[in-house]
Amino acid sequence: MTNPAERRKLEPWQDPKAAPYVRIDHVTKKFGDVYAVDDVSLDIFQGEFFSLLGSSGCGKSTLLRMLAGLERPSAGRIYIDGADVTDIPAYSRPVNMMFQSYALFPHMTVEQNVEFGLKQDRMPRKERAERVGEMLALLQISELRRRKPDQLSGGQRQRVALARTLAKHPKLLLLDEPLGALDKRLRESAQFELVNLQERIGITFVTVTHDQEEAMTMSTRIAVMNAGQILQVDTPTAIYEYPEYRFVADFIGLVNLFDGRVMETQDDQVLIESSLGRRLHMRDLHPHAIGTPVTVAIRPEKMQICSTYQENGINQVKGVVEDIAYLGDVSIYRVRVSPEMLVEMTLTNVHPRTEQALTWGQEVAMEWSPTSGVVLTE
Amino acid sequence: MNRSRWKLYLFLAVGLAFLYIPVLLLVIYSFNESRLVTVWSGFSTKWYGELLHNRQLLDAAWLSVRIAATNATFAVILGTLAANALVRHGNFRGRTGFQLLLTAPLVMPEVITGLSLLLLFVTMEHTVGWPAGRGFTTITIAHITFSTAFVAVVVRSRLSQMDRSLEEAAMDLGARPLRVYMSITLPLIAPALLSGWLLAFTLSLDDLVISSFVAGPGSTTLPMVVYSSVRMGVSPQINALASIVVLIVSVAVLVAGLLSMRQQPTAKAN
Amino acid sequence: MIRELFKRLHLRDRQLARVVNIGTPYLWLGLFFLAPFAIVLHISLAETALAQPPYTSLWEWVDDGVLQVRLNLQNFVTVFSDELYLAAFLNSLWVALVCTILCLLIGYPMAYAIATAPERRRVILLMLIILPFWTSFLIRVYAWIGILKPNGLLNNLLLSLGLIDQPLTILHTQTAIYIGVVYSYLPFMILPLFANLTRLDFSLLEAAADLGCRPFKAFLKVTLPLSLPGIVAGSMLVFIPVVGEFVIPDLLGGPDSLMIGKMLWTEFFSNKDWPLAAALAICLLGILVVPFVMMQRLEQRIGGDEL
Numbered sequence: 001m002t003n004p005a006e007r008r009k010l011e012p013w014q015d016p017k018a019a020p021y022v023r024i025d026h027v028t029k030k031f032g033d034v035y036a037v038d039d040v041s042l043d044i045f046q047g048e049f050f051s052l053l054g055s056s057g058c059g060k061s062t063l064l065r066m067l068a069g070l071e072r073p074s075a076g077r078i079y080i081d082g083a084d085v086t087d088i089p090a091y092s093r094p095v096n097m098m099f100q101s102y103a104l105f106p107h108m109t110v111e112q113n114v115e116f117g118l119k120q121d122r123m124p125r126k127e128r129a130e131r132v133g134e135m136l137a138l139l140q141i142s143e144l145r146r147r148k149p150d151q152l153s154g155g156q157r158q159r160v161a162l163a164r165t166l167a168k169h170p171k172l173l174l175l176d177e178p179l180g181a182l183d184k185r186l187r188e189s190a191q192f193e194l195v196n197l198q199e200r201i202g203i204t205f206v207t208v209t210h211d212q213e214e215a216m217t218m219s220t221r222i223a224v225m226n227a228g229q230i231l232q233v234d235t236p237t238a239i240y241e242y243p244e245y246r247f248v249a250d251f252i253g254l255v256n257l258f259d260g261r262v263m264e265t266q267d268d269q270v271l272i273e274s275s276l277g278r279r280l281h282m283r284d285l286h287p288h289a290i291g292t293p294v295t296v297a298i299r300p301e302k303m304q305i306c307s308t309y310q311e312n313g314i315n316q317v318k319g320v321v322e323d324i325a326y327l328g329d330v331s332i333y334r335v336r337v338s339p340e341m342l343v344e345m346t347l348t349n350v351h352p353r354t355e356q357a358l359t360w361g362q363e364v365a366m367e368w369s370p371t372s373g374v375v376l377t378e
Numbered sequence: 379m380n381r382s383r384w385k386l387y388l389f390l391a392v393g394l395a396f397l398y399i400p401v402l403l404l405v406i407y408s409f410n411e412s413r414l415v416t417v418w419s420g421f422s423t424k425w426y427g428e429l430l431h432n433r434q435l436l437d438a439a440w441l442s443v444r445i446a447a448t449n450a451t452f453a454v455i456l457g458t459l460a461a462n463a464l465v466r467h468g469n470f471r472g473r474t475g476f477q478l479l480l481t482a483p484l485v486m487p488e489v490i491t492g493l494s495l496l497l498l499f500v501t502m503e504h505t506v507g508w509p510a511g512r513g514f515t516t517i518t519i520a521h522i523t524f525s526t527a528f529v530a531v532v533v534r535s536r537l538s539q540m541d542r543s544l545e546e547a548a549m550d551l552g553a554r555p556l557r558v559y560m561s562i563t564l565p566l567i568a569p570a571l572l573s574g575w576l577l578a579f580t581l582s583l584d585d586l587v588i589s590s591f592v593a594g595p596g597s598t599t600l601p602m603v604v605y606s607s608v609r610m611g612v613s614p615q616i617n618a619l620a621s622i623v624v625l626i627v628s629v630a631v632l633v634a635g636l637l638s639m640r641q642q643p644t645a646k647a648n
Numbered sequence: 649m650i651r652e653l654f655k656r657l658h659l660r661d662r663q664l665a666r667v668v669n670i671g672t673p674y675l676w677l678g679l680f681f682l683a684p685f686a687i688v689l690h691i692s693l694a695e696t697a698l699a700q701p702p703y704t705s706l707w708e709w710v711d712d713g714v715l716q717v718r719l720n721l722q723n724f725v726t727v728f729s730d731e732l733y734l735a736a737f738l739n740s741l742w743v744a745l746v747c748t749i750l751c752l753l754i755g756y757p758m759a760y761a762i763a764t765a766p767e768r769r770r771v772i773l774l775m776l777i778i779l780p781f782w783t784s785f786l787i788r789v790y791a792w793i794g795i796l797k798p799n800g801l802l803n804n805l806l807l808s809l810g811l812i813d814q815p816l817t818i819l820h821t822q823t824a825i826y827i828g829v830v831y832s833y834l835p836f837m838i839l840p841l842f843a844n845l846t847r848l849d850f851s852l853l854e855a856a857a858d859l860g861c862r863p864f865k866a867f868l869k870v871t872l873p874l875s876l877p878g879i880v881a882g883s884m885l886v887f888i889p890v891v892g893e894f895v896i897p898d899l900l901g902g903p904d905s906l907m908i909g910k911m912l913w914t915e916f917f918s919n920k921d922w923p924l925a926a927a928l929a930i931c932l933l934g935i936l937v938v939p940f941v942m943m944q945r946l947e948q949r950i951g952g953d954e955l
Contacts, residue, residue: 068854068858069857069858070854070857070858089857090854090857090858091856091857091858091859091860091861091862091863091866092860093858095858096858096859097854097855097858099851099854099855100851101849101851103849103851103852103854103855104855105852105855105856105870106852106874107873107874116856116859116861116869117859117860120859120860120861120865121860164859165858165859168859168860382863383764386757386760386761386764387761389757389758389761390757390758390761390762390773393754393755393757393758393834394758394776394777396754396831396834397776397777397780397831397834397835398776398780400788400791400792400795400831401780401783401787401788401791403791403794403795403801404787404790404791404794407794456672456673456676457673459668459669459672459673460669460673462665462669463666463669463670463673466665466669467666467669467670470666470670472670472674476670476673476674477944477947478944479673479674479677479678479681479682480673480677481943481944481947482681482940483677483681484885485884485885485888485889485940485943486888486889486892487888487889487891487892487893487894487909487932487936488889488892488894488909489892489894489909489912489913489929489932490688490892490929490932490933491681493688493912493916493925493926493929494684494685494687494688494929495680495684497684497687497688497691497922497926498680498683498684498687500701501687504701519680520680522676522680523676523677523680523681526673526676526677530673554661555661555662555665556661556665559665576782577782580782580784583784584784584785584786586785586786586895587894587895587913590917591916601784601786604786604787604790605786605895608786608790608793608899609898609899611793612790612793612794612797616787616790617794619787620784620787620790620791623783623784623787624783624787627779627782627783627784628779628783630782631775631778631779631782632775635771635775
C-alpha cells in the first residue's frame with residue numbers, strides 16, 4: 001500500500017495523469033424552473049464502485065438517468081471512455097442500468113429477460129444462449145430460468161435484474177437504489193455480494209443510494225449531493241473522518257457540532273472560543289483567519305470519559321445523562337451540557353449491560369483529542 | 379414534449395373532433411330557421427317552441443323519465459349487491475356463473491335480450507298471469523336487467539379500491555357488520571353509486587331496441603317516438619330535442635365528474 | 649323480525665349478508681336474463697300460428713293421456729338453407745370484424761395519448777371520451793344522417809370546396825354503417841385500453857431503451873404484449889354487440905347491407921314470425937359464444953378491471 005505506484009493503481013483519482021473513464025462536465029438539468037442537477041462536474045475512473053449519496057430529491061437519480069441517456073442534460077457534456085455520449089440516446093449507449101423497481105418484463109421469463117438486450121444487438125443465437133447461461137450461472141439463478149418475474153422473491157428479482165444489465169457487458173453499470181427493495185437482513189449480505197461481483201467482473205459501477213451505510217460499505221468513492229450539487233467527493237473514510245461541510249458531517253453518521261470563533265492559530269493548530277463558553281483546541285488542515293466563525297465537528301465515538309476534568313478545561317465538557325440508546329455492541333449516551341445543547345457520546349459495551357458505567361441522571365465529563373474532529377466553516 | 383408526443387396529441391385531437399363534430403353540428407342546426415335541416419337560413423328557436431307543443435313527444439318523454447328513474451334506483455341496489463358479492467365474498471360456489479350473468483348483459487346484442495325478455499313475459503302472462511299486459515312494468519324490468527351489470531362494474535371498481543382497514547377499524551370500535559356497511563362503506567362508495575345511478579338512468583332513457591320488444595300498445599317511450607320520426611328522415615324538431623338531451627347529459631356528467639374529482643383526494647388519503 | 653328469523657336459523661350477520669349479496673342479483677338475472685334463453689329455444693322449435701301469442705304449443709295432451717311433443721326444426725332449416733340469412737350472418741361478422749379493427753387502430757393511439765398525458769390533463773381527456781358515451785346512442789347515429797345524405801353537410805362541404813362535382817352516395821351504404829359503428833363504439837375500445845395502459849410501468853420502456861431497444865421496437869416488444877388484455881377486452885366490447893346491431897344498419901345502412909340484427913327485427917315486427925326470429929336469435933347466440941367465452945376467461949384472469 002505504501003508503494004506509490006501501487007497506490008495509484010488502487011486509487012486512480014490520486015494520480016493526476018490518470019484519464020477519467022466517465023467525465024461529467026458542467027452538467028445541468030432543469031425541469032421547468034427547477035434545477036434538479038445544477039452545474040455538476042465529476043470524474044469517475046475505470047473499475048470504481050462509485051456512489052452518489054443524498055436524500056430524496058437531491059438530484060442523484062437525475063444524474064444517473066443522464067448517464068444512462070434516459071434524460072438529456074439541459075447544459076454540459078458527458079463523456080464515457082473518451083467519447084462524448086451526451087447526444088446518444090439510451091438505446092445506443094454502451095451503458096446499462098438496473099432500475100430501482102428492477103423493471104423486469106412481466107410477460108417474459110427470466111431467460112427471455114436476460115436475453116432481451118443481446119437480441120437487440122443481433123447477437124447470433126448460439127452465442128446468445130451461451131452468454132445467458134454464463135450470466136445465470138454467475139448470479140446463481142440458473143434453476144429459475146423458466147420462471148416469470150411474478151414467481152420470484154425480491155432477492156431473486158434483484159439477481160435477474162443484475163444478470164440482465166450485465167449480459168451486454170456494458171462499459172458502465174448504473175444501479176438505482178440497487179438494494180432499496182430488499183429487506184434489511186438480505187440487504188447486508190447483498191452489499192457484500194455486489195462488491196465481490198464488481199471486483200470479479202471489473203466493470204465500473206455507479207450507484208445511487210440514500211442509505212449512507214450502504215454507500216460506506218460498498219463504495220471506492222462517494223459523492224455527497226444536496227440540492228442538485230455535489231458537496232464532496234471522497235473515499236468513505238475521508239467522507240466520515242474529514243467532512244468538508246456541516247451538511248456532509250451531519251448527513252453521514254452521528255456528529256456533535258460546536259459553533260465558535262477562531263481565537264489563535266499556529267501552523268495547523270487552532271484555538272477556538274466555543275459558544276459553550278469553553279475553549280477548544282483542534283488541528284485544522286486549512287487554517288482560518290482569526291475571528292472566523294467556525295463549527296467544530298466531533299463524532300460521538302471520539303468522545304471519551306474524562307477523569308481529569310477541570311472547569312475551563314480545553315476540549316472538555318460536562319453534563320447529565322438524559323437518554324441512553326442501547327444498540328447491543330455500543331450504547332449512545334445523550335448528555336445535556338447546557339439548556340440548549342445535547343452532546344452524544346458512544347461507548348463500546350465491553351461489559352454486560354447490567355454493569356454499564358453510566359446511568360440516567362448521572363453527571364459525566366467528556367473530552368476529546370485535537371486530532372479527532374474537523375473544523376468547518378460552511 | 380418531443381416530436382412523437384406531439385403527433386400523438388394531434389391524433390388524439392382529430393379523434394376527439396370525430397367524436398364531437400357530429401353532435402355539435404346537430405346542436406347548431408337545431409337553431410336553423412329552415413325545415414331543410416342541412417341548409418342554413420337563419421337563427422331561430424322555433425323548433426324548440428314546437429317541441430313544447432308536441433303532446434305525443436312530451437308524454438313519451440315523461441314515461442321514459444319515470445322508467446329511467448325507477449330502473450336506476452333498482453339497478454343501483456342490485457348492482458351494489460352484486461359488487462359486494464364479487465369483492466367481498468371471494469370464491470363462493472357458483473362465482474363463475476355469477477360473473478357470467480353480470481358480464482353477458484354488457485355485450486349481449488339488444489335484439490337478443492329484447493326478444494328473449496318479450497318471450498319470457500308472454501310465457502309468464504300465459505302461465506302465471508303476471509305481468510298482465512306490457513308497458514311500464516315490463517320495460518322497467520327489462521331495463522333493470524341490463525343496467526344492473528353496468529352499475530356492478532362501476533361500483534365494483536370503487537369497492538375494490540377501498541381501504542378495508544377502515545371497515546376493520548369500525549368493527550374494532552364495536553360496530554356490527556350491517557352498521558359498518560351503512561355508516562362507513564356506503565358513504566365511501568357514494569360517488570360510484572351516484573355515477574352508477576346516472577349511468578343506469580341514461581342507458582334506460584336511451585334504449586330503443588329492448589323497449590320496442592317489451593313495450594305494449596300505449597306505452598311508447600321517447601326513443602321509440604324519435605326512432606319513428608327519424609325513419610321518416612331528418613327533422614329539425616328532433617335536432618332540438620337532441621340538443622336538449624346533449625345539454626342535460628353534459629351538465630350531469632360534468633357535475634358527476636367534478637364531484638368525483640373532489641372526492642378523489644380524500645379517497646387517496648384514506 | 650327477519651333478523652329474528654335468521655337468528656333462529658343460526659345464520660350470522662356475515663352469512664346473511666352473503667345470502668343477500670349473492671342471492672338477490674343471482675335470482676334476478678337468472679329469472680330475467682338466463683331463463684328467457686330457454687324460452688327462446690323453446691319457441692324457436694314452434695310453428696307460427698294466427699293466434700295470440702302467434703305460435704303453436706310444443707306439446708299437447710292427446711285424448712288417452714299421451715303427451716304429444718312436436719319439435720319443429722323447420723325454422724333452423726330455413727335459417728341454414730336460405731342464402732339471405734347466411735349472407736346476413738356473414739356480413740354481420742364482417743362488419744363487426746372491420747369495425748373492431750378500425751376502432752383498435754383509431755382507439756389505441758388515443759388511449760395511449762391519454763394514458764401518458766400528465767395527471768391533470770388525463771382526467772379531462774378521459775371525461776371527453778366518456779361524455780359522448782353518455783349522450784343518446786340513437787341521437788348520435790341520427791346526427792350522421794344529416795351529415796352523410798346526398799344533400800347533407802359533408803357533400804355540401806366537399807362540393808363548395810370543389811373537391812367533388814357531384815354528391816357522393818354514402819348514406820344507405822355499407823360505408824355509412826362502418827362510420828356509424830366506429831363512431832358509436834369507439835369509446836368502448838378506448839376505455840379498457842386506457843385502463844390497461846395507465847397501469848403500464850413506464851420504467852419497463854426505459855429498461856428496454858437502456859438494453860438497446862429503439863422506441864418503436866420497445867413498443868412492439870413491451871407495450872403491445874402487455875396491453876393485450878386491454879386489446880382483447882376492448883375488441884370484445886365492440887365485436888359482440890356489433891354483430892347483432894340493429895339501429896345503425898337500419899338508419900344508415902341500405903338494402904344491400906344485410907345484417908342479422910335487422911333481419912331478426914323484420915321477422916319479428918313486420919312478418920310476425922316469432923319462431924323464426926327466435927331461431928335467428930339462437931343462431932346468433934351460438935356464433936357469439938366463442939368470443940364471449942374468450943372475454944369471460946380474460947376477465948377471470950384480470951379480475952374485471954379492464955371493463
